[in-house]
Amino acid sequence: MAAVVLIVLTVAFVIVRLAPGDPASLMLGPDATPEEAAELRARLGLDRPIAVQYFTFIANAVRGDLGDSLYFNQPVTKVLALRAEPTVFLALLSLIFALIVAVPIGIYAAYRRGSFFDQSAISAAMLAASVPSFWTGLIAQRWLATEYGWFPASGYGGPDADFLSRMAYLILPSFVLGIVNSALILRFTRASMLDVLGEDYIRTARSKGMGEARVVLRHALRNAGIPIITVVGLTLALLVSGAVVTERVFNIPGMGNLVVNAVLRRDYPVIQGTLIVVAVLYVLINLVSDLLYLLVDKRVRY
Amino acid sequence: MDSADVVACLNRWLVVASRGRGVANRVDSIEATGPYEVTITLHEPYSPLLALLAFSNSAAAIYPEEILADTIDEVVGTGPYRIKEHVPDQYLQLVRYENYISRNEPADGHSGARRQIPDEIRFIPVPDANTRLEGLLSGQFDFADQLNAESLSRIEQSDIAEPVILRPFSWPIFAVNHKKGLMTDKKIRRAVQAALPIDDMLFAAWGDEQFFVVDASLFPEGWVWDNEGGAELYNQNDSEKARALLEEAGYDGAPLRILTSRQYEYHFKMAEVAKLAFETSGFTVRMDVVDWATLGQRRDDPDLWDIYITHSPFLPEPALTTLWNVSARTGWGNPEKEAALAQFTAETDLAERQKLFTEMQRLNYEDVGFIKIGAFNALTGQRKGLTGVPPNPWPFFWNASIK
Secondary structure: HHHHHHHHHHHHHHHHOOOOOOHHHHHHHOOOOOOHHHHHHHHHHOOOOOOHHHHHHHHHHHOOOEOOOOOOOEHHHHHHHHHHHHHHHHHHHHHHHHHHHHHHHHHHHHHHHOOOHHHHHHHHHHHHHHHHHHHHHHHHHHHHHOOOOEEEOOOOOOOOHHHHHHHHHHHHHHHHHHHHHHHHHHEEEHHHHHHHHHHHHHHHHOOOOOOHHHHHHHHHHHHHHHHHHHHHHHHHHHHHHOHHHHHOOOOOOOOHHHHHHHHHHHHHHHHHHHHHHHHHHHHHHHHHHHHHHHHHHHOOOO | OOOOHHHHHHHHHHHHHHHHHHHHHHHHEEEEEEEEEEEEEEEEOOOOOOHHHOHHOOOOOOOOOHHHOOOOOOOOOOOOOOEEEEEEEEEEEEOOOOOOOOOOOOOEEEEEOOOOOOOOOEOOOOOOOOHHHHHHHOOOEEEEEEEEHHHHHHHHOOEEEEEEEEEEEEEEEEOOOOOOOOOHHHHHHHHHHHOOOOOHHHHHHHHHHHHEEOOOOOOOOOOOOOOOHHHHOOOOHHHHHHHHHHHHHHHOEEEEEEEOOOHHHHHHHHHHHHHHHHHOOOOOOEEEHHHHHHHHOOOOOOOOOOEEEEEHHHOOOOOHHHOOOOOOOOOOHHHHHHHHHHHHHHOHHHHHHHHHHHHHHHHHHHHHHEEEEEEEEEEEEEEEOOOOOOOOOOOOOOOOOOO
């Protein structure tokens, strides 16, 4: 894990500096002279040799200090912490939505392989995976928020909004994000179930007179669980790191919106910090997935 | 607060603000000459001074002297509302400042009475224009700025919102590199000017004649600075003339580098049309389409571009437009223009200033100092029943009320 994080730290540092653009010019606005921009660059430490900047960054990051945001003038860790809540809850709600929709349909589609239901489920999954989330977002926003007024159109609540009010702002975006991701989970669930439902032990269970619900849900689903856990884990990581478009469309002040703005502003420490957090998150989610295999399948050993 | 605060703030402004630094060498002293009176003494007459101080982009803000520092964390100003909370990228929450005493004159633009009608004014940054529109039409926002022109019909059909068109809002500019490269040759600048099909560029950018104006004057009709100086050189759309000028200049086919961005889609669309016109006239064109951050960096290096595209609201005083200054990044340093500009900024009689500005505008067209493409309008939407928010490039809400 340490090696992965070090590689990510290095890649993050290099990538953001390969992009042209100058945070100082942006912060000062169009009236600033090149001399004033150079002065600000010096104040921000951006004029130091790149190697010095790199080693300072690595040394600080190892101590958990990701530097200060150039735009917010606050520690990056604090900025990220403030933006984590909407992104994490958006990802979780989307995942819950995707699981509620995809897993039962995937199981039933596999159970009724080749039926009209199965064909419809596959087609719907293809459609959901093919439609870009920004389009789904725009349509949902226009009709479900603006025209019918069922949901707030955008944002994450005002200064006085409590937790539940803030969550109300995430329902529509998580529905939009969940639709796209349910397609992948549905197809994986169906494929895994199809593999398992053809196994000898399933036939044996049936021949012993076991009820279909018990055969499918206890014997088949449990053995199909590992690929499903893998894809759910990856989906959660993707949801946290890939909610950029949805956050933008619904103006949710999460990490996706933060990183887009940070790129536009060339706020190097925030871009680096976000990349590192996402990388660590991927590693942790994979670790949790691996541990869950142990619970689902006793034959797994590490 | 009193004059001591003003003196301290203006002295700081002369040192730290770009626009303040620009005028600092003309200022002899800033002194408190009474509890509520400040006298600014200049080495030489400088008529744009009051407009410069009043211009929001100049940032000649007045704070209590005791909070002045390199960076001011807790901003205290002079307005009718105070900041309750600012969460960057999320909201700026303003609430009434209870001790505020309004002026008694009727409200007139940014001046006059400020009546503190709303309990709270909340600014919410929403980067996407469509999200702003949906927020307005769903009733989430009372006011939405900078909407796309194609949203007009939806707002017109709304039961709860209405459109407001700010006419005119701004003018797109082709900024010309006078320091290095192709455009240092006047004949090539004149060829560029001759080739531009202004009508087509503006139509491509806005697609609806309600939202743009083809107009040579550097100021809109009805403004004191509106004039026809050099207008015959505007919107020529004459590729033959451009080709002849290129031949005279001995143009060797070196690429004309247009630096632009899609941050403002209309910049890019205008550049696309201009590119075709330039190529028809015999130019080799290279479009450098970058994001705004990169453009902001590259335009500071005169080796990297010949034209960059920008825009500006119409400012109340011509001299506030930095493109006139030889010290600007474009570096336009025509001696005749320098003389005219010096006279213009020293003159205080309005009628005389109008004449001088007409000459400055003529010189701009004649020497192609910078290129005005036209003017465009801005679409804003507001809740029906919202009053007290006059259309303005820098909207304000202290007199706003909703019936």
